[in-house]
Amino acid sequence: MSFNKQIYDIFIIGGGINGAGIARDAAGRGLKVFLAEKNKVGSATSSWSSKLIHGGLRYLENYEFKLVKESLKEREVITSIAPTITKPLPFVIPHSKKLRSKLLIRLGLFLYDNLGGKTKIPKSSKINFNKKYSNILKSHFKVGFQYYDVQVDDKKLVEMNIEDAKKMGAHIVENRKVINANRSKKGWEILLDNDEVVNSKILINAAGPWINEIVNNVIKANKNKSIRLVKGSHIIIKKLYDQEVAFTLQNDDNRIVFVIPYKNVYSLIGTTEVDVNSPDNPKISNGEIIYLINTINNHFIKQISEKDILDTFSGIRPLIEDFKDASKVTRDYVFDLNLENKNSPLLNIYGGKLTTYRKLSENVIEELTPYLSIKNSKNWTDTKVL
Ligand SMILES: Cc1cc2nc3c(=O)[nH]c(=O)nc-3n(C[C@H](O)[C@H](O)[C@H](O)COP(=O)(O)OP(=O)(O)OC[C@H]3O[C@@H](n4cnc5c(N)ncnc54)[C@H](O)[C@@H]3O)c2cc1C
Incomplete structure (x- = not known):
């Protein structure tokens, strides 16, 4: 010794x-x-994340106002102290009549624009897909909303x-x-x-x-405190479209999947939420691959299959156990x-x-x-x- x-x-x-x-x-x-x-x-x-410095728009649904406010403030700070590895990115939410109402999304985005105080990040807006993204999204998506978050090299x-x-x-x-x-x-x-x-x-x-x-x-x-280990996985494919825009896709199970431009030539798609027993060597499962592929194919004109996947990575969230659905745990x-x-x-x-x-x-x-x-x-x- x-x-x-x-x-x-x-x-x-x-x-x-x-x-x-x-x-x-x-x-x-x-x-x-x-x-x-x-x-x-x-x-x-810390290198298996979705690579976003974000307020976490969807946490508003769980009434996590304090967390979102702190995160939005930090989005501002991190962008200014790490300018070489961060960049603001527009995120588009295609509106689906069956899921969250327009009113709910507008209310969420209003809070998201304002909770963090003064910001250099552009404000959200409603967009019409006839003019934009009609060559990317399936034709039944007519309108959507755009907001900004920040991408980072984690x-x-x-x-x-x-x-x-x-x-x-x-x-x-x-x-x-x-x-x-x-x-x-x-x-x-x-x-x-x-x-x-x-x-x-x-x-x-x-x-x-x-x-x-x-x-x-x-x-x-x-x-110790009781925790749940929840795996989140991403797939990487050749870029689905050319625009420097990310999509926030809503699924029927109320979960959100991001499609994010990645390293100029790829799209990064994730994540999932799967309970696991060990933090070691997380790997994507077939079920998660199918879930992510189906989410893309339900939204985009261009269809993908397992053959298009170039790489995958998975990480583990150590969530404090409070016996809620994984997406609702703080x-x-x-x-x-x-x-x-x-x-x-x-x-x-x-x-x-x-x-x-x-x-x-x-x-x-x-x-x-x-x-x-x-x-x-x-x-x-x-x-x-x-
Ligand atoms: C799928 C997924 C997506 C995410 N996306 C985002 C996002 O877009 N934006 C965001 O803000 N957050 C995101 N997060 C959350 C974020 O990634 C984590 O909160 C953060 O990375 C956790 O950092 P950490 O330092 O606690 O853990 P880690 O990065 O895991 O670091 C812990 C370190 O401890 C080391 N270690 C363990 N045991 C020992 C030991 N005995 N001796 C020495 N070292 C040891 C490990 O090797 C590890 O490097 C995401 C999380 C997941 C899982």
Whole structure:
């Protein structure tokens, strides 16, 4: 065993967007940060997303006004601090008489335009498909609505946060799994899979869908929050149409599927929601492939089949269990601060969105401030370009 002599303020398990954001924020405040990632940073859920910095229009249906408001505000912030990897994109919702009424969609879009406050993102509008998109959508779609959200390179967002954190002194290691964490008199003693032992005052569990695996098997804490692991999958095909526009398709089951222009020559299509038992190696199932293909074929003139699929990827959402339908379970994050011993706080981070990672990171510091001596208590990440 080798002992790292330094005593860190914060040890972060997981180099996804949440771990990376917290490392950057904390390092910028002069804290001593150690982050361990078992693979490459940003190689899990944070690169398997729909790659949107968005308010989450459909969460309004679940009355998640606080989450949508925070996300819309963050959409503005992330666009301004990461200009090289974000771009606004129009989204078109084809109206279907059988599904959500025009009034409901208009009301939702009104809130979506205004909840986040001042924005540079264009406002929503009603559109007529006779003039636009009649060569793309099936002829029974006559009208629709257009709104804007922001596309992001999700993996790059993680990498840029990590690079900044490193520049500000954070110690980041990749391909190092955390295998044990014990509470000691002075804080935590954390064992990595290369036999290195690291000491830290505070431990943050930002392991995404592996969160309870860490709570149960690494920290061996005697309580955790019950979560559901819900898989979401995407397919990638040659681009379905030439316009730089995304579509928000409504399905009969009330779910939404996005069709998003991707890397100039592809369309990214997703997602699904399927309960799974393990966070490891998520893969798309035949059922999900059929679901996504049928959604496209129900809306577009151009029909696709399995032969058109060039690639797929799947990620796992760790949703707080509240026994609702998966699409109704909140996408907001929940902090679980464990103070079994006041000298060794543990913060477990459940859930979250790519969009809210920066605010989440700020809130983590606020939550932990009583247990740290922070040189720079002023929030700073909302204006400093990545
Ligand atoms: C299908 C899908 C689509 C989504 N689309 C969007 C979207 O468009 N917009 C949006 O805002 N949000 C979206 N989200 C949500 C968003 O992707 C997640 O909230 C976010 O990526 C979670 O980041 P994280 O850091 O918590 O988890 P992760 O990115 O999974 O990071 C956790 C890290 O912990 C590491 N780890 C685990 N165990 C250990 C260990 N023992 N030692 C060291 N490291 C360990 C893992 O390797 C992993 O890299 C989507 C989610 C899914 C599943």
